Amino acid sequence: xxxxxxxxxxxxxxxxxxxxxxxxxxxxxxxxxxxxxxxxxxxxxxxxxxxxxxxxxxxxxxxxxxxxxxxxxxxxxxxxxxxxxxxxxxxxxxxxxxxxxxxxxxxxxxxxxxxxxxxxxxxx
Numbered sequence: 001x002x003x004x005x006x007x008x009x010x011x012x013x014x015x016x017x018x019x020x021x022x023x024x025x026x027x028x029x030x031x032x033x034x035x036x037x038x039x040x041x042x043x044x045x046x047x048x049x050x051x052x053x054x055x056x057x058x059x060x061x062x063x064x065x066x067x068x069x070x071x072x073x074x075x076x077x078x079x080x081x082x083x084x085x086x087x088x089x090x091x092x093x094x095x096x097x098x099x100x101x102x103x104x105x106x107x108x109x110x111x112x113x114x115x116x117x118x119x120x121x122x123x124x
Contacts, residue, residue, distance in 0.1 A: 015065060015075050022082050023058035026051055029089055039090035047088045054078075054085040070114065076107030 030051040038047055058081075061074035068074065083100035087093065 015071055018075060019058050019062040019078060022078060023055055026055035026058055026085060029085055030055055042088055050085040050088045054082045057081040070110055073107040073110050076103040079103035
């Protein structure tokens, strides 16, 4: 077994579907933001803005994922914005942090270490 670059290329299809589902859920949150009251007593404008930002981040990441060799930072940063939107709609803070912190840390590590963080195993 040998470690070679290519983890992101190998999992790109999963990233596409993950971003599609995230954008769909963000769109549903955007619609719900107009009608539902926030359990956190946030202003309606804040919830709508976070849902819109989450939808925009997921859509922009989906459209630009093919342009980058290492695409996990796009997925990770979209996950952080999505977690913030979930928090605005009432998800417990501990669960939001459980989503956001690993996504942010892995995205930063991927940006810092570049190719060294994009390893996968290859059978000889």
